[in-house]
Amino acid sequence: MKNLLIVFVFVLYTVMVPAQSSFEISYATEKDEYFNDGMVDQQGNIILTGQIGNYTLLDHDGIIMKIYPDGSYIVRRIEHQDTIGGFSSVTLLNNGNYFVTGSMSLTGEPYYNDHLSITIFDTALHIISEKTFLINSQYTFLGVNAQSILDNDGNIAIAGMACRDENGTMLGDFCFFKLTQDGDTLLSRYYHTWYEAEPYTLRKMPGSDNLMLISNGLIPFTAGELVFLDKDLNILNYNRLFTLGGGAFCSDVWLNNQEFLMTENRIDHSGAINEYYFGVHRLDTSAQYYNELILDNKDTIEYMAVRKSMAYSDDTTIYISGYQTYNILWTTLPTGIFLYIIDRELNLRGHLVLGGDANYASWGTLATPDKGCLIYGTRYDNTTGWPERDIHIWKVLREDIFLYTSVEKHPESEPGVYPNPVSDVLNITLDGRCSGQTVRFRIYNTLGARFLDRQLHLDGNQIRTQTCNLPSGVYLYELVDENGEKFSGKFIKE
Known part of the structure; x- marks a missing residue:
């Protein structure tokens, strides 16, 4: 197999709103593209990582975008001949470079992404190093839903999903990896689940070297759980989230050593028709719920919050993003992106609706140094029905949404x-x-x-x-x- 690196730089078109540092970006190719993760670097630039390729053939490559504070950007698609794969998470290294995780099939076969890929980029998105590691032999596929974090020892901790075939049924187990900032592996661990692992949010715990993973899959027949790991990624214990529907949990705010805020999807069964919505909840590490702020419109439309739906700026400025959905794949029915600003006391301080002219989904929100936020998501308006999404991004100022x-x-x-x-x-x-x-x-x-x-x-x-x-x-x-x-x-x- 020839290992040839092909780097494409795309700068297609940008729709800019010339108002200080608020802007809107549309990024479209003939391929299906979306971002799985994002972060803010030391200069206030946004780094986004994900996949680009053919959705039907499952032929994807990694894609990385860097957005500068003025709305200009660069994009690189990282393609290796005879391989397929994609990027999952991105973590900022101590030296300012970008540590990107992903999964890869070295043979180019779909459903056989059996390698963990580590790509380190410099601030110009040039590749400094690339490494791949074969996962445990009982697994054939590594998902692109991994979460990563820089731990207190300065190493990269990763939580992901590895799939295995059990009597013709694909099951997803939890996999954990620890690597140095140079991309060398220190350890790996695997834990069987009852059906499928969903690692939603990986957080460092205040005043401790332990980690907390908000996830689904370890406890049978439950919508979610809090899993506690020591510094060597051993599972110490876990607590069940007793939630109404649940799923797609995200947290970006510790209130103290025990309590935190978390977004989650909910289902209201009290009416003639189930009402799907999302909310923000205050709870503690024992999974005890205390307060909630429901974010919903009283109509028959369903609302979801997925992936990085919470972004903390300060105690009075916490962004929550979600979107309306018809639960129909590849529909062009117009939908809106809903952005909320709350404080740590669960007061709603503002509400903004974006999009509405096509089918949009929000995949993540990041707080920016100017107290605003950046929302990244997808736009679909292909009337041919071909599964091909485009990337859409909004940068919003706090002053655009906050109601003093x-x-x-x-x-x-x-x-x-x-x-x-x-x-x-x-x-x-x-x-x-x-x-x-x-x-x-x-x-x-x-x-x-x-x-x-x-x-x-x-x-x-x-x-x-x-x-x-x-x-x-x-x-x-x-x-x-x-x-x-x-x-x-x-x-x-x-």
Whole structure:
């Protein structure tokens, strides 16, 4: 087999919005392409890794993109003759280079990606080194859903899925690897599952060398679990997530040594039709749930959050992304990307809808150094039905979504709600209602979509809310006091 490296540089077309550091990128080829993972480097550049190729023939190669803060970018497809494979995760090394994991078939046969691939790129996306390692002989395929992290010893820890054939049934087991920053293997471990391993999020635990994996597959007949690993990737224990539907868990926020925030998909069975939605939950390492913030619209459309759906910037700026879905493969029905901004107390501080002109799916969100975020996903509008997705990316500023809200004292304020219609700032005079109480303040549109849902302490006589980021339309506001009594009204956003 000839091992020939072919590097393609694609810069096709970019749709730019010239507003500070917000922008939009469309990247399309005649192939199917998507990103599995992403991270932010030391200069604030975004690095994304994934696959590109023929979906039907399962003939993929690795793809890596670097996006600069101004929205310019470079892309490289890494193709080896007679092989197929793809990139899974990317980790920033101590020297600023990029450590990319993946899986590869050295024979070019689909379903036989039986090698772990390690590619180290410099900051210009030139390859510094490439290595492949044959996985345990009982396995024939290594998935591209691996998670990786730089541990406290400065080594790369990887959690993935390795597939084996058991009496004609393909089963996916957990596989764990530990490598040096030069890409040399230190150890590997495999753990059988009851059906299929799904490693969702790998995190370092505060004040410890141990790791926590949020996953599915180790505990039979459950939607998810918290798996705890020591520094040598031995499983210490695990706790079942008692969730309603569950799946696609993501966490990017430790609240303290035991508690964290986590996104997950949920199913509401209470109505005549199941309602699919996602939410953010506060829980601890024993899998005890405490609070949740449901992110949903009251309609018949289903909503999902997958992969890196949470991105932490600071305690008041945590981004959550998801998308609407019809649960139909390769449909061109238009869908939207939903971006939310919350704080560590699970207050919803803003809501933005992107896309809507094609079928979009969000695959991940990354917090950027300017307190904004970058959402990467796919766009599908191929009317021929050919399975070929394009990459679509949005960079959003915090100021594009955040609804600043405060309680103030204005002795001579006008009664009621003003101005109405409103353009920039809405004033709600309380007239002595709920004075001194801690209340929930919410803003909805007429379809039931929430744009604000937060706790306020009413130590003044007026609520002021920035409305410039609300789309034009009719809105409802609602105050819920400490006794559960509701006060509501209506306003028009110009």
